[in-house]
Amino acid sequence: MSVPIGSTLGILGDNLRKRGSALPLSRRVATAWAKGLDLPRGGETVLYTGQMWQMVPAINAMSRQLGKYEGRGTRLFGFARSMNKVVNLTPFLARTTPSERTAYNERLRNIVRLLRAAGVEFGYLYEKDLYPGTLAYDEGLTQGFVAHARRVARTLRESGAKRLITVDPHTTNILRSVYPKVVDGFDLSVRSYLEVLADRTLTATEPLHESVTMHDSCVYARYEGVVEQPRLLLARGGVDIVEPELSGSMTFCCGGPLETLFPGKSTEIARKRVEQLSACRPNLVTACPLCLANLQRVAPTGVEVRDISDYLVRAYCPVVTPA
Amino acid sequence: MRVDPQFLTRVRQGGEFDASVCMNCGVCTALCPLGVELLPRRLFRYVLLGNPDAVREQTETIFSCLLCHMCESNCPAGVHITENVRTLRTHLNREQYHLAEA
Amino acid sequence: MFSTNAISDMAIDLAGSSHLDYSPTVQVIAIPCSSGINPTWITHAVEAGFDGVFVAADGGECAYIPDCTARTGRLVEQAQSLLTKSGSDARRVKMGALCSVCSDAFVNHMKQFGRELEELRATAAAA
């Protein structure tokens, strides 16, 4: 069972073409997280969010909405698509709450603190930190994606950035492994903040003495080979990691990618995964905003899902007071 | 099934599609988090042989792939399964949903 | 049983290599060519105690003589008439063609000939 595939993908495609993102966020919503951090604009090394963390509350809200229509509503979706061509429906379809937005934005601020603690100097592109088009690529909206990627690449080139530090697996993968194939001459260095941090000698000021189960993101583990870095950082921070049967390069998907078209199936897989993970420890750690959202959504009472940056910040830079 | 020998060429307009070296071992199916619903080997064989109807019937399967790469990472023949799935999505977006910009 | 070094003995070897089953009472003397069998060897074997003597002819395969089989046939006939003269049943000598890979044929011949000799013995005992 799915929501009407054609119309939904149509909306995504139209959004990307007309508004530069699958789920267009206002400039204010997209950059709100950086407020008060005094991040320099641009520079050769920039922290590139690709709006992924910012978009998750919207995705959550959207799937809550769409879930109601799974298996029906073809005409409704057709109508929605026609409407969306004229008016951006995202703010209506994906009604997010400020507290939810703050929670996700907080992870970006964690990452900034960690990078600063490690002595990394970097800037931020603010309104030029564009969504790279991942969803369109994955759903086979290839032509629209390629056109979009060229626009993003042009913006990046004009910004003068040479090195991008990414904050989620999907953006890491699309910029590092897909862009060079679809954009001629795209040769920016792209590294996840976890890779950057793992290379530095960070000392835990407050080792945590906690025990967790790590959930690897499929994209980090199998597409980008990022498996050891999060473990290294957690271990140095005093966190004991208990591995589930399916971990590392054999990790099991959180179900997140199905949220848009098959919300029901997505939940089913997320439940299965939480079961596998919580059989080891009740404290689950993720390194991807989509995994976080999807697993959190189904986690039963007593099972806590947190982003890896939540732990790392507590271990490596606990004294910083929130802005 | 009647084979349409030009189908593969049409699919390839959407991107890379290569399952020639698939040896039908079934590791992909065994490891798929979605279980039996997604059968890359059989699906891909429909493409290789040229059966547009059978591929269209599998639309939901094609779009429900998680792209989690579990099958591809463990494919003993090194078939680029996820790339193939993306290409099939592109094909369906164009031929089935008429998403012109796809 | 008389076999020939180059042809029928190879078939008998092949039967063994293939683990085909035949009676262990079958014992083989290999000679160069079946056309060189002295008929008195056959009568001697029967007199010495063998129930029967099988002569494997090479059919068309003989490397020595094209009409080898015909010659062998003649000497088997001679042996038969010698047997008859001495009061033995002429059917105790038999001839069959075996090529170098006729292992199945060899085993079938042995089974068939074994049955025939068994019948002869039974008839003789009854009489």
Place this chain on the structure above:
Amino acid sequence: MTEEPPRRIGVMICQCGGNISDYVDTEKVRAEVAKQGDVVATRVEMFACSDSAQESMVQMIREKKLDGVVVCSCSPKLHLSTFRAMTQRGGLNPYEYTQVNIREQCSWAHTHDKPAATEKALRLVRAGVAKTALSTPLERMRVETIPQVLVIGAGIAGLRAALALSDLGISVHLIEKAPEPGGHVARWGRVFPNDKDGRGLIDTLVREVRARENIVLYLGTELTEMSGRIGSFRVKVRTPTAETISLNVGSIVVATGFETYAPKPGELGFGLEGVVTLPELKELLATNPSRLEYHGKAVRSIAYVYCVGSREEGSETNLRTYCSRYCCSATSHIATVITGMDPGIRQFHLFRDIRTYGKYEAIYERALRGGSVFLRFGEEAPPSVTSENGQLVVKVKDRLMAGEEVELRPDLVVLVTGMVPREDGEVARVLKIPIGKDGFFHEIHVKLRPVETVVDGVFIAGAAQGPKNLAESVTSSMAAVSKAAALLLKGYVDLDPMVAEVNPDLCAWCDACTLACPYGAVEKVDHGGTAVARINGILCKGEGACVPVCPKQAVSVKGYTNDQVRSMIDALVQEVA
């Protein structure tokens, strides 16, 4: 007091690493045969043919002053010469040696009845001892060899053999039945694995053959007669002008190759427009290497049907249960050639099993990567090929799709036909070399004597022996060359001394043996005033045709004398305790 035995025979019993001793109680046989008169030494060895076992036996011959040796082991076809040489090293005449076959003709045949196998082994050993007890030293007859070889067939195997022999200084008469040399390969275009042009390969070889002074190439020429023996064969060949040429050669290499299986009319659509065989496709490509056209129409899709004429029952006299070895690789290769020509041509391969063995596996993978699709059908459900209004329709149940029926409408159907033996049995008839169940020429031993035939001095090369790819054909042709050259370069050959002889005291010169001998080996000589027969040992082949015809029983073949055969018979029926 014990009487000194008349003979001093040593018996070695081989266990063949269990092949014999698992079924035959070798120790019991040894103990029993040790009680036999004439036997003065016995031993059991794990492997009689091993160097150490042979060395011990040589020691035993010397220490026990043996005058006869019996080895009970495998078939004499394998190790007769090994143990004759061993006997000779011990200082004995090699013909005082007898090999008893207790493996192929005992342990392996009677695996279900160990006591009976043991009893039979003992009887066979006793017969061997009895024969040896009556053995006499024989001398081999040394005759000169003619340093010339007749090579039959100027395909790739024959051409290559001729050149290799020529390199060794041996003169070659190369006869070819067809008006042109080159056989199949000359018509085949590019061939695997190196993508070389078949025509080019043949042209190079033929040019070289024609340039050699010691090779004579006879085209349109057939073998009609052969006589003589190893080292000196007299052959007659008939040229296109019906002229008969007599040649005298020391050895013969048979490289007559194969024929392509010809499908029966209607078999898999054979006879329909657009249905061709593998060689026909090869020729199509060889004629026009830039564009694939059939009867002037561009070919956009091809369906190959594998194993046509191979791996099936065939007829009783011509079993085609074998795999033709070359076709899977050749077809995969052709697919890569066609993809290279135009990647848009779709190619569907309907196969039973893919046997691109060894390094040819890479060709199969290239074909796969080039976009060829392979569909597997079961032997019980072969594809059907029909035509609907001139359009070919191929239906096949694809095992990889759980037996779903797949319907193809290709422009061309290629029947991947295998190799079958040459129909015309003239060469086999003239040379008297045996033919196997599959209809191909039969070697003496597939592993130990792979290119030799039962006719000494006649060797087989290439696909005349069975399906081979090009590389394998040439390899076997080189093996045949080395056997022929080893024989001829020595300059002489020692003939088996087991020839007929006449007891002049019994002979009454009745002429019967002269008439019986096909080799003209009987001479009339004077013996103390009376005419008697004498055998010319060089002409005699030792088959013994003269033996049964002698009314005086004056003739016998050495090693197979009346006394020997009779004593063997007696030994075989002797009581077993």
